[in-house]
Amino acid sequence: QPNSSSNPSGGGGSGGLKRIVLLNNTDSPFWDAARAGIAKAVEELKLSEAGFTAGMDSNDGTEQGQIEKLRQYGTQADIVAVIISPTSASNLAIADELKKLKEKGVIVGCFDSDLDSKFTSLREFYVGTNNIQGGQVLGTAAKNLRPDGGQYVQFVGFGSQQNAIERMDGFTGAAGDKFVQKDRRLDDADRARARDNVRDVIDKFPELNTLVGIWSYNAPAIVDVVKEKGVRDRFTIVTFDAEQLAIQQMGEGMIDAMVVQNPFAMGFQSVRYSLAKLTDDQATVKEMFPRMGEPGGDIMDTGLKVVIPDANTPLTPKMFEEFGTGVEVLRYSDFEKWLAEYKLTSS
């Protein structure tokens, strides 16, 4: 394992090294890829030689959890950088605590999910993707898979979570008027419940033809139920994120389109930037954020991948051109290669 020296979450103290902490919103396999990116950065950029270490803390999905963690960091002198994926972009308390950290001289950044525009001055940079755009990409995929539209249901853990809201709204906006949203089913991040929700809506709406998985575990949940009921013909399945099972299921042809982010890069680049700032490496900073200082210049887009089946799909890269270079359309087998290259099992 490359991360043997990184101590991302393996307990024990940090042995006198200064810490770069990445704080996620709630633990999921999505973050495993980010951890791999962090570990890669630790190794490749030789953090320990510079006197640093980096790792990820897992939040419990609540704002309270993040607030408490940020306060905890505030008391700890060995923390030099905090990069957060805020549970809520507009949360005042999270902003407060970030501000306090910033005032203490700690590097504050965001990854995966950005702060609300009124708070962006609090963080130095954002590495990640735009979740609204992600939703729009998935909506575009759905529109092209079903040009006649139809009825869809979106599945997610908590409807109040920032990335959930953005993805769902993005999807709804891009899917177009021919689609009718029948329901948004919340499962409280309980995977048994996620399956029940799918079972329920399939029985309930006979006209339903599209299932949208918003959080990573929703994809396997949807596919499991569709398989169990043998109703693959009836449904178009489009999902976010690539859990290992979802990847497997796409290989079986159970998913029509999958929008995948690049958490590996988010983890890697966050650490890279922090290190550059900490070691006053202006060249790297410049390279990463050439337009730093201009509006929007502090944002690094790690890009989206639209994974489509190897064959028998109406989706083509052309359909996603409107989103620019940030959105890459990948065939399933190419995606698998990409994963293998970075030794990832999920993304």
Added chain:
Amino acid sequence: MTAMEPIISIRNIGKQFNAVRALDNVSFDVLPGELHAVMGENGAGKSTLMKILSGVLCDYEGELWVDGERRRFAGTRDAESVGISIIHQELNLVEQLSVAANIFLGRESKNRWGTLNQRDMDRQAADLLRQLESNLAPTALVGSLRVGDQQLIEIAKALALESSILIMDEPTSALTESEVARLYGVVNNLRKRGVTILYISHKMDEVFRLADRITVLRDGQFVKTINKSDTNPREIAHMMVGRELDDAIRPRDNQLQPVVLQVRQLSLPWPGHSKAWRLNNVNFELKRGEILGIAGLMGAGRTELLECLFGASPLPPQGEIRLYDNVVRFQHPSVAMAAGIAMVTEDRKRLGLFGHMNVRENISLCGLDSFAKLGVILTDRERRGAEQQVQRMSVKTSGLDASIHSLSGGNQQKCIIARCLLTEPQVLLLDDPTRGVDVGAKAELYRLMELLANDGMAIIVTSSELPELLTVSDRILVLSEGVLSGEFSRAEATEEKIMEAATGQAPRQTA
């Protein structure tokens, strides 16, 4: 008799509970086939000794010889295997299980496949209960039975073991005369079969009727073993408490006193039972300074009557209760207390004591309002008040802050009475106040009741012991299945007359 080999030989047994020395160097022998009574005050160590004998307590000093062999039991099973069984002082029944299941608890009969053979147990249980002249259904849930019936089940449970040595620790404390008589029959049968019985009781007449020999313990120490024929109750009491007792109560004349409490056509419904009324059309009155005894068999409704008067009955009673000519209808004991009625319950442990509180807190609980200003307890005043009560009742305690459990049963009872008296009641209801209380404390309680009555308090007292009622009461009412079946003045009352009325054999004498 003395030439016989002892069946049990207790040698230098001692037992320490933390700081309490419950038994100290006790030695005596029990002979085969005898009924050996063990007597002593509350807390003398009788039950502790019996628990050691029956394998409940395994950690003690000294030696135990049974049938000429030295034994050290590691549990109740060991004791049962050498033929010792025990009826515990406290009821130890599982209320959620049936009568038969309780009788055979821990010794269930199994059928061929190793599963429960309920039918067999029901049959055997019915046999045992028949021996006890009880018609309880083996399938009845124990929780739905009265305390007295539950005690019979405890007895049946011990009999089921058919052991050669039976320990009975206050088996009759919850039984009234007729059940006690049945128990005597059972004891006689057992003795005919050669069973050795160790018998503990605070009821002197019972001991002198049944025992062959009597052993007296005091403060955890052995005092003496003596043949019944060589002694008398007075001497035993003296050995127990170390002083002379005087339990006579001087008669008082209440004829001219005003009526405090008047009960008219009091009835208490009993839903879900074949008999619709728990109490039916009860009428009586109580005068100032009078001690009114209420007699009756088990389940006659004495407790219910007192509960009705105290506003503590599960259902509101019908009829009329007048206190000083005012019709009262208590919804809650607190209202009754405010009106000047206080009650001491029959179940001291479950309904009276606050085990987690100390002596002071147990005593002051009902009088807190008088020790408080604007709801804030004035600690000094509370302490002084409790101290006064302790002195007035001569409660023996190591201090006001001692745990209530460190007191003997009689002293606990005094604390509860003291608690009631703090409300300065005009009417005091005592439900079997001497249950499980030793002779010394009993005498003190009698003396106390007399003092209170002389001060003008009206007292209603029930008891499972007729002689006690005859001693303390100015007047005795008899209840029979919820109906008032007799009323006797102190002069005319005798045990025979009361028993006749209680079993419904005599016509009602007064209205």
Added chain:
Amino acid sequence: MTVSRSTVKQPGIIGRILSSVEAKLILAWLFVVVATIALDPGRTYLNNPGSTAELIIRNTVFLGFFALGSAVIIISGGIDLSSGSVIALSATVFSSLLSVIDPEGFRSGDIQTSVVLVAIAGTLFTGVMVGTLNAWLITSVGLPPFIATLATMVGLRSFGRGLILAVTGNRSQIDFTDLHLRDSLKDVTSVSIVFLIFALAIWFLMSRTVIGRHLHAMGGNEAAAKLSGIRTDRLKWLAYVIGAVSASMVGIVYFADQGSAKPDILARGYELNAIAAAVIGGCALTGGVGTIPGTVLGCLFLRTVIDAVNKIVGTGADVYEGMIVGIVVVLAVTFSQRGATTIRRPFFGTAIGWAAVPVLSLLAGLSFVLFFREKPWFTPTYAIGVGAIVAVSLAARGFIEVKRAR
């Protein structure tokens, strides 16, 4: 000299059956089913009876396993807050064993049967160890069951999280890649059969064997059981082991069903569902009372109610599910166990009863707003009307109760 004694009126056999918790639950369940058929706008029960039944059975069976474990513990006088965490830990252990013993097969999705059997045995043995730990904390350390199992509840979930990090090399979940094995482990029919066997075994243990009798006795009166020579410590061990092993079985099934073992969120809070199901099924938290068929029916009833809420409310069902489940739990426990106490206490004719009238009316009125505010016919007047009607009827009942008490 025997005294003729007044006996409790014995109802006839039919009356006895009808007054049992089980019969009442079946009636309540039928009522919920009929109500769902009547109120569900999608008519799912009529249009898709098969798949609905499958859904309810699946959920009932999954809950049933560890609810039975909880029932045994509750009947024996304890309580188990750790079952949700034990499910999470067991799923972790099972997946870890599979991936550690046969890493090749696990990666390629083709695990050997012998490995599966070893992993199942290991997981169930983990259950035995957890049960032992709980029983040790309770009997030897002397903690109250609530505290002991609260400690293992937080501790074991965290242990599972640490374990998964160690096994996977810092990943937060293990995915189940063997499709074939997964399908056979999560198959409703076979899981239901296993459940049936398990339930029958537990029922037999609790109602036909000496051990079951002793468990009841210990739950009812531990001191008495001890004095009757029953080894209560060992019985407690057995009860907590049954509880933990039943949760371990669910852990295996959940791993298959969800396709991943993620100990931080798997089965979080499920212990309360299990306790609620057991209590609805007639188990008393004071111990000694309760049946296995009742508990199974309690699970069925609870899951059917949750399903009904989803069917009837439709969009946003998750928002209102809690309210309806809360109300139904109260109603079910109140009425299925009402016969038990002979004396009916007044609901509203007391000080607190009167105080509760405005609270309940306000709740009713507000709930009306919450449920129906988006209907075209909705006006606030209706809501006020509903609140007022509830207030008047509760108050009327209160007056009747006061009158009757006179």
Added chain:
Amino acid sequence: MTVSRSTVKQPGIIGRILSSVEAKLILAWLFVVVATIALDPGRTYLNNPGSTAELIIRNTVFLGFFALGSAVIIISGGIDLSSGSVIALSATVFSSLLSVIDPEGFRSGDIQTSVVLVAIAGTLFTGVMVGTLNAWLITSVGLPPFIATLATMVGLRSFGRGLILAVTGNRSQIDFTDLHLRDSLKDVTSVSIVFLIFALAIWFLMSRTVIGRHLHAMGGNEAAAKLSGIRTDRLKWLAYVIGAVSASMVGIVYFADQGSAKPDILARGYELNAIAAAVIGGCALTGGVGTIPGTVLGCLFLRTVIDAVNKIVGTGADVYEGMIVGIVVVLAVTFSQRGATTIRRPFFGTAIGWAAVPVLSLLAGLSFVLFFREKPWFTPTYAIGVGAIVAVSLAARGFIEVKRAR
């Protein structure tokens, strides 16, 4: 019948103080603090004493409010599982009241003080109503407290979620826009002062007033309390109202502190923290026993331990927090309350004790692996060694216990 023989050895005043739960907790707390100073690689306690103290105080105070409420309920013989949901509901009600009464000011972030006062009063009154509901379910409907508050736990959170949808027009949270008001409501110093006043008031109520004495009496023996003329129903009402109102206060503070009211996840599961803190502080779940200072110390201890885990473990502390909290709860309850039980039972010298030895050793060995597997010096031999040492020492203790029992 002289008592001289049976007087319990009265320890001196110092011995009495030292044997109190409070003193033991203070010692344990000092131990944790010293251990943290020694083990924390960042030396935070020495470098940043002020901010660390502030953090611990804030967390202690927030927990303290509703832990005190829970303590009152536990002492009076009940239990409250609903406090987490009441916090969520109260935050919702408070934010809803603010936004409904003064929509202009709420939007612009400039709410009138009178509106704030009305909203606070309304929220606390919600607490009173919830307490009334709980008490009604327990006293009039006759549900066991565990079930009654389980029902309100699921019901009230769901009610809060519905409410927020209705008030915001289908959004799932309300944000706090008035920065000034927010700062004053969440200010540690003022919240701590309010807490101090609240704790003193509750302490005074419980230990100096007639009502407090009656609550203790009821908790210890309800039937006897009733027969002593204590209005147990009303007292229960009071206890549950105190519990719910204390949670409501926390709801207001949390809304300010987190800047948003989100009833679906706010304070989820916090009820168990409150119960754990009360029990660590010496409250017995059987009722009647417990003190307010003890509960406050219990909160301080629990929060300090959690803080220490974060300080010492550093990144990834969340994974191990549960394990350490679980172990510490067991140790704290065992040793702070060990004096209370007269007979010391053997820990390992019984059948279950022996069975627990391998379980505990395995746990110790595995935990060692989990904690230290990434250290450069780590080899599996160490872990096996740790497991073996634990096994041997526990077994040795078991042998000694068996010997001593002889």
